[in-house]
Amino acid sequence: MKKNKKVVTSTGVAVREKPLGIRIWNNRGYYIMFIPVLITVIIMNYWPMLGIRYALYDYKPVGTPKLIGFDHFTKMFSTDAFWVAFKNTLQLSIMKLIITTITSVVVSVFLNEMGNLLAKKTLQTVIYLPHFMSWAVVASIFSLLLSPSSTGMVNGWLKDLGLIAQDQAGIYFLAESRWWRPIFYLINIWKETGWGTIIFLATLSGINPELYEAADIDGATRMQKIRYVTIPALMNTIVTVLILNLAKVMNMFESVFVLYNNAVYDVSDVISTYIYRQSFAIALPNYGYTTAVGLFKSLVGGALVIICNQISKKVRGRGII
Amino acid sequence: MKKKLVSLLLSASMVAALVGCGGGDSEAPAADDSNTSTDAPADSSASTDAAGDTAAEGEGEAAASDYQLDTLNIVVDGTLTATLDNGQPEFEAQWEDAVAESLGHPVDLVIQQLDHSGYIDAVGRLFAGGDYPDAMIMPAAMFKQYAPTGLLWDMGSAYDNADFQERMALPSVNENLKDSQGRLYGFAYGYGNGCVTYVKQAWLDAVGLKAEDIKTYDDYYDMLLKFHNEDPDGNGTTGDTYGVIAAGFMGNEAPWINYLPEFWQDAFPAIYQDESGTWVDGFQSDATKEALLRLQQAYKDGAIDPESLTASTKIAREKWFSNDQTGAAGAFAYWAGTWYQTLTDNLIKNEVDADLVELAPIQEIKDSWGGYLNREAPVWVIIDDGDGDDAREQAVFDTLIETMMDGDKVQTLWTYGAEDVHWSTKAESFVTNPGTENEKSYEYADGEFHLKPSPNDSNTLWKKNLIDPALVICPLTNGFEDTSELASEGNKFFTENCVDAPASPTSETYTNETGNIYDAQLACITDVVTKGGDVDAAMETYVSTVGSTIDTILEELNSAE
Secondary structure, eight states, X not given: OOOOOEEEOTTSOEEEOOOHHHHHHHTHHHHHHHHHHHHHHIIIIIGGGGGGGGGGEEOOSSSOOEEOTTHHHHHHHTOHHHHHHHHHHHHHHHHHHHHHXXXXXXXXXXXXXXXXXXXXXXXHHHHHGGGGSOHHHHHHHHHHHTOSSTTOHHHHHHHHTTSSOTTSOOOOGGGSHHHHHHHHHHXXXXXXXXHHHHHHHHHHHTSOHHHHHHHHHTTOOHHHHIIIIIHHHHHHHHHHHHHHHHXXXXXXXXXXXXXXXXXXXXXXXXXXXXXXXXXXXXXXXXXXXXXXXXXXXXXXXXXXXHHHHHHHHHHHSSOOO | OHHHHHHHHXXXXXHHHHHHHTTSGGGOOOOOXXXXXXXXXXXXXXXXXXXXXXXXXXXXXXXXXXXXXXXXXXXXXXXXXXOGGGTHHHHHHHHHHHHHHHHSSOOEEEEEEOOSTTHHHHHHXXXXXXXXXXXXXXOHHHHHHHGGGTOBOOXXXXXXXXXXXXXXXXXXXXXXXXXXXXXXXXXXXXXXXXXXXXXXXXXXXXXXXXXXXXXXXXXXXXXXXXXXXXXXXXXXXXXXXXXXXXXXXXXXXXXXXXTSHXXXXXXXXXXXXXXXXXXXXXXXXXXXXXHHHHHHHXXXXXXXXXXXXXXXHHHHHHHHTOSSOTTOEEEEEXXXXXXXXXXXXHHHHTTXXXXXXXXXXXXXXXXXXXXEEEOOOOEEEEBOOOSSXXXXXXXXXXXXXXXXXXXXXXXXXXXXXXXXXXXXXXXXXXXXXXXXXXXXXXXXXXTOOEEOEETTEEXXXXXXXXXXXXXXXXOOSSOOOOOOHHHXXXXXXXXXXXXXXXXXXXXXXXXXXXXXXXXXXXXXXHHHHTTOOOHHHHHHHHHXXXXXXXXHHHHHHHHHO
């Protein structure tokens, strides 16, 4: 008769492990509680994954899906618009991540240095607020502000300052390729910096005050304290935030969708907006093709997660998954 | 590590098992590979579910006249103006009463009204989910792509034998929709209508111009420049107004050029049949290049509102009739007929001088097309359940389309909406815009047909429901008529100055590649117009991007002729 292996309990006592069936029975309460979760995960997370197979099918709103092998992938890799979207996705996401992280760190440090608690709290609240506005509202506001017509506030200022001649047409910030990305980053900074400071402020509040006291004794200036105490203390959090967000770079959609237009597809079109147009802007879309593009996006996203996990292990000593 | 590997393998096997489970044919949403209408087009069970009645009732044995439709599921876009907050429940109830009286049995009408601007997308999702209605409205370009799929029922015979043929005033509208074998997959209840150019009379007066003097493109362009440079809104600042605004330099559906016809002139930037009957890509033509250069110049000169690039139709028209005319434009090409009244109403509501003039087509348009383009009409289509029996589809035709053209009660509902909600024949009086300078009183005697104030806006008179009485193929026989003077004038003006737009193509490759072609066209247009790029270089890029695809489409179309 096969002997059950020994296990050590939390109290350090070595006991023989009971058979699986008995263990399940003994813990039946937990398993019963787990059933709804399991069912939900299967239905909500795994069942939709059945749709992956349509990447290999010619699948339109009408008619039976036809198996066509890897034709969609062949078409996808030979389409310029796809590669433009892929390149833009990486560029926009990574740049946005770097810029918003840097601004969040800078703002956090400044907030941390503020002595007046009321002013600090008020400023924090003010910079958090844009995060709670929907992207559609943000896009409407900035479209009005940046309008090239005579009603656009920014172009009005530029004309008043003499940077644009009065009889010259205004700059169409959201429809000119050279302006679109800087504006996109600026809007992201405005909207997300405040929210991004939360985690850094939490870290800053946890820095041992003795380090600052020691620095004071050594005669460090405020800037030196920031450079030699605050920033090093934040580094681990900065790396963590970067790594965690790097895994999500392929998921960019809403912020681009509400701000882009056909004049700037070359610098703004991302994989998700490309999929959207291919799926929903034509009468008889081929969902098979868009599934293939979506699958490719997911695979790249998955690879990024694994890479980030490895980097995390090396940098922080533990993975993120 | 071992545990992780095991859990990874377990997850992978779970996914593989699920994928395997779902791979059966039972999941297939619709059944048609043949591109012929006689084959089974759609999952009949899905269709039955959507209809809410049992297809089994009519399977095989029932003759068309015996089939009794209990529920009629329809999908409509925003052209059904009796929306949920604008009297749709009353319309639905009165339709059910009138149809029950007409057919001798009750029919439950279920209306699914989808967002107008996202209609194509929403319909695609509906079908992909296996949710098929009995009948639905399709815009022309969408219809052309669905017609060969086998999803739509060939109503040619039903149409030919319909009772309303006796009263048919515009037979050519549907005859033109039939294919070479006489099959009719969609029923147009009216002709398509099109856009005309409206100009603000006050702006013309302010810059010292008369509409009747705008005869050529040069005259038109001069007017636009004056609107930009000569302070037509009288706010003391020049250059803060524009000549014309449009929702895009090129429309997003056929006939593509109708929002800026004076610039496009003889160009048709899409695939169409030329005079010889050969399918060609009008986008690559010299006429399109010249049109792009005209648009480029206008963009540079401020003759065209730069926001036309990104404006939707809603944004364009709201900017045009906004209360603050700074930043607005003087000219706007928009739909003829009822919209003449609607635009005027909105100008009044916003306290802007509401006198509008319809600009006659300029000489260049007359010399090329002959007039403004009358778009291909939207149609009602009936979904074929693919059971090989036409009984259910014929019943849908009889219940929906035959009654819709009855000339009396049901047609009135589709034309004007619900009685005593949207219109009435009872004696009454009411006032719109009370207490303002636009206050207007209405008084009607008993028995006098008249439109009432809109259910959701008591200051605006209701105009029509789905069918425009001026465009309908079979007129009402009950004498009900209360079209506003402006709408009638607009319809008359359009019909006197329009020609039919070229027909949209139907090709498998075109269907698959529409999105890429449209993207390439927009890239070319914006490159030239807003970025001031070289037109030949932009056209070369267009050809290198989608040229081979276009060639394939043209080959398909021309070999099919």
